[in-house]
Amino acid sequence: xxxxxxxxxxxxxxxxxxxxxxxxxxxxxxxxxxxxxxxxxxxxxxxxxxxxxxxxxxxxxxxxxxxxxxxxxxxxxxxxxxxxxxxxxxxxxxxxxxxxxxxxxxxxxxxxxxxxxxxxxxxxxxxxxxxxxxxxxxxxxxxxxxxxxxxxxxxxxxxxxxxxxxxxxxxxxxxxxxxxxxxxxxxxxxxxxxxxxxxxxxxxxxxxxxxxxxxxxxxxxxxxxxxxxxxxxxxxxxxxxxxxxxxxxxxxxxxxxxxxxxxxxxxxxxxxxxxxxxxxxxxxxxxxxxxxxxxxxxxxxxxxxxxxxxxxxxxxxxxxxxxxxxxxxxxxxxxxxxxxxxxxxxxxxxxxxxxxxxxxxxxxxxxxxxxxxxxxxxx
Ligand code: SOE
Numbered sequence: 001x002x003x004x005x006x007x008x009x010x011x012x013x014x015x016x017x018x019x020x021x022x023x024x025x026x027x028x029x030x031x032x033x034x035x036x037x038x039x040x041x042x043x044x045x046x047x048x049x050x051x052x053x054x055x056x057x058x059x060x061x062x063x064x065x066x067x068x069x070x071x072x073x074x075x076x077x078x079x080x081x082x083x084x085x086x087x088x089x090x091x092x093x094x095x096x097x098x099x100x101x102x103x104x105x106x107x108x109x110x111x112x113x114x115x116x117x118x119x120x121x122x123x124x125x126x127x128x129x130x131x132x133x134x135x136x137x138x139x140x141x142x143x144x145x146x147x148x149x150x151x152x153x154x155x156x157x158x159x160x161x162x163x164x165x166x167x168x169x170x171x172x173x174x175x176x177x178x179x180x181x182x183x184x185x186x187x188x189x190x191x192x193x194x195x196x197x198x199x200x201x202x203x204x205x206x207x208x209x210x211x212x213x214x215x216x217x218x219x220x221x222x223x224x225x226x227x228x229x230x231x232x233x234x235x236x237x238x239x240x241x242x243x244x245x246x247x248x249x250x251x252x253x254x255x256x257x258x259x260x261x262x263x264x265x266x267x268x269x270x271x272x273x274x275x276x277x278x279x280x281x282x283x284x285x286x287x288x289x290x291x292x293x294x295x296x297x298x299x300x301x302x303x304x305x306x307x308x309x310x311x312x313x314x315x316x317x318x319x320x321x322x323x324x325x326x327x328x329x330x331x332x333x334x335x336x337x338x339x340x341x342x343x344x345x346x347x348x349x350x351x352x353x354x355x356x357x358x359x360x361x362x363x364x365x366x367x368x369x370x371x372x373x374x375x376x377x378x379x
Pocket of ligand 1: 193194
């Protein structure tokens with residue numbers, strides 16, 4: 001058993017659940033240097049915070065996030081609140097010397113993200129942003145295949161993240177369930193919420209994006225804001241498509257929308273190299289499609305690799321070959337890597353500094369769409 005590490009979770013929504021599950025599971029499967037202890041959960045509504053604490057086994061609950069920061073027994077502050085709260089909480093946590101795990105995207109914009117990076121680096125506290133799809137074993141395997149040089153020079157990187165849950169104009173903005181549609185809470189729409197995942201994975205796989213050319217659209221212009229009770233203009237992007245050039249010379253093509261009827265969370269990418277190509281699909285997340293032109297032509301074709309063998313990323317920690325894992329495991333892997341990085345001094349990524357690069361690309365995508373122009377990303 002590793003040294004106990006007291007967790008203070010801020011935010012009891014969807015992400016609060018994925019992170020709590022990860023802390024509860026991680027020591028059962030991974031040999032980690034710390035044992036997370038669910039110390040306190042913080043959320044806006046007292047009865048919900050209490051119910052969450054009981055359901056997930058937190059020792060206490062509060063409705064005031066500052067109490068979590070002031071609590072000297074808390075080692076890790078886990079930020080699972082809407083984007084507009086990330087900076088204030090993370091900076092206060094860093095100043096109090098806490099390690100920080102923060103949900104994505106890092107911040108509302110790059111300027112805010114830079115302040116967060118300064119705060120964690122000044123305080124020298126462990127920090128990680130939760131871009132969980134990096135830790136799907138097939139996505140990590142894709143990284144290993146690219147880094148091994150199997151694909152050769154990379155020509156194309158294309159990624160999509162398609163959903164359809166906001167098509168009805170009756171879906172409101174604001175509040176606990178639909179804050180992602182309120183620009184004041186989210187900062188942006190699909191760019192920060194969905195494309196940020198694609199950009200994080202793409203730059204991890206294929207290096208920095210140098211320039212972008214984007215188009216965005218807001219299809220439903222007004223929605224009821226459940227916080228104010230008024231019908232208000234919608235300030236987020238409902239859809240975004242952008243082209244880009246990576247620093248290594250490859251071309252990128254990214255699309256995200258919440259208006260792709262029939263798609264709930266269709267995150268896909270395809271990478272085309274000189275010798276080989278890779279494709280992945282979140283709806284079939286344990287498979288990696290691979291094509292290698294160097295194969296003998298009579299057997300050449302796309303192969304569908306079932307990523308469950310023990311020599312594949314993370315899979316030695318789970319069941320037996322052929323038995324797959326799913327979405328929640330990406331957060332268990334994240335917790336394992338974060339805890340191991342804290343002890344080894346080799347931090348798990350993306351750190352705040354690395355996630356700031358994704359934020360810079362998001363900002364540039366939005367600026368490019370607003371100005372209808374190609375824009376260079378300044379990091
Ligand atoms: C909603 O669009 C959402 O839950 C995102 O916030 C997540 O980051 C994504 O993984 C799934 O969709």
